[in-house]
Every structure is written in structure tokens, then in C-alpha cells.
Amino acid sequence: MSLFDNYPEDQVRRTFGTDTCKKLKSNRIEKPFCNIALDPDKKRDNRSAFVVSTARLTDESQKIYYLLKWDSPDSVPAGNHLGQQIVDYSGRFVEDKDAKGRPITIPMAGVEVFYDNNIFYFVDNIQQDRDIKGQWTFMILVCDKDGNELCKKTLNLKW
Numbered sequence: 001m002s003l004f005d006n007y008p009e010d011q012v013r014r015t016f017g018t019d020t021c022k023k024l025k026s027n028r029i030e031k032p033f034c035n036i037a038l039d040p041d042k043k044r045d046n047r048s049a050f051v052v053s054t055a056r057l058t059d060e061s062q063k064i065y066y067l068l069k070w071d072s073p074d075s076v077p078a079g080n081h082l083g084q085q086i087v088d089y090s091g092r093f094v095e096d097k098d099a100k101g102r103p104i105t106i107p108m109a110g111v112e113v114f115y116d117n118n119i120f121y122f123v124d125n126i127q128q129d130r131d132i133k134g135q136w137t138f139m140i141l142v143c144d145k146d147g148n149e150l151c152k153k154t155l156n157l158k159w
Contacts (some may be wrong), residue, residue, distance in 0.1 A: 002141050010095040014040055015052050024119060032057050034064070034140040034151040039123065046159050050123060051154075057118040061145035064076060064105045064120050067093040068138055075134025075159060093130040093139055096124075138154035 003024055004012070013021045020035045032055065039050035055064045069092055070076055096104050104113060104122060114121040124138075135158045142151040 003114060003116070003121055006114055007121065011041065012054075012128045016054065024054065029056055029058060032062055032142045034142050034153050036138055036140045036153045038155065038157070047128045049126045049157055051126065051155060051157065053120075053122050053124070053138070055120040055140055055142050055151065057120075057142065060118070062118075062150065063143050063145075065139075065141040065143065066096045066104045066122060066124075067141060068091045068096050068136060070134060070136050072134040075132050075136060077128070077136070086156045093137075103110065104150050134159060 003150065009021065009025075015037050016035050020033070021030055023033055024046065034053070034055035036051065036053040039052050042050040053066060057064070068077070071091070084144070098104060105120065105126075135156055138155045138157065140151075140153050141149065143149055
């Protein structure tokens with residue numbers, strides 16, 4: 001099953017542009033790539049947003065990380081899946097995890113993560129129970145088996 005069987009190609013193109021869409025459709029790419037953006041078709045306010053990230057690997061030994069940091073105690077994400085319940089202010093990137101503590105970037109059933117044929121696609125539906133003040137920064141990062149950075153993109157979300 002391809003990415004475009006799950007997500008319409010025009011939706012992917014509106015979110016990331018033509019270049020990323022071509023790389024996702026290509027039979028072969030020279031080097032890994034990644035991208036991250038706000039979904040232009042979804043509503044955003046002081047409690048919710050849709051962040052979409054994608055990456056394509058060139059070999060199975062590469063790893064994708066989905067990371068988040070926030071800039072002040074007023075912008076701490078709700079929930080307990082990041083470990084932030086004991087930290088008021090991060091100031092550094094932490095790996096986003098599901099409610100059971102598993103990294104989002106590892107394919108698993110029941111989570112809205114698409115991973116097939118070395119293509120990763122994730123729609124992060126952010127829903128907070130209070131207005132957030134401050135800024136979150138999201139990062140999609142691709143590393144080789146030794147941890148060397150191959151691709152990195154960030155997205156700043158001001159609440």
C-alpha cells in the first residue's frame with residue numbers, strides 16, 4: 001500500500017508542495033529527505049493544530065525522530081507521554097512518544113503513523129485542554145545508523 005492510497009496526492013501537495021510530493025512518488029531517491037508543515041486545510045487555534053511530517057529513507061539502517069520543545073512554563077504540553085509532567089520548561093528537544101511511552105516514529109498499530117517502503121508520514125493532531133501561551137518547535141530528524149544527521153526540518157508554532 002502506498003502513501004497515496006492513504007492520503008490523497010493533492011492533500012500532500014497542498015501541505016508540502018510539489019517537490020516533496022515528487023520525492024515521495026519517485027521510484028528512487030539519492031539521499032534521505034524530510035519535511036514538516038502545518039496542515040493548511042485544518043483549523044488552528046490556541047488549543048489545537050495539525051502538524052504533518054514526512055520523511056523518506058534510502059536504507060533500512062536509517063532512523064527517523066519526531067521531536068518537540070517548548071519555550072516557557074506556560075507552553076508545557078498537556079498529557080504525560082513526553083515526560084514533561086515533571087519538567088516545567090524544556091528548552092531542549094525531547095522525543096515525542098505515545099501514551100504508552102513508545103516513540104511515535106516506530107510504526108505501530110492503532111496510531112496514525114504511516115510507514116511503508118521507507119516512507120514515514122505522520123499527522124499530529126494536537127488537542128490541548130487549555131490555551132497555550134508561548135511557542136512549540138517541532139523537528140523531524142533523519143540519522144544514519146551511527147547517529148549522524150542526514151536531514152532535519154523544524155516548524156515553529158506560536159500559540
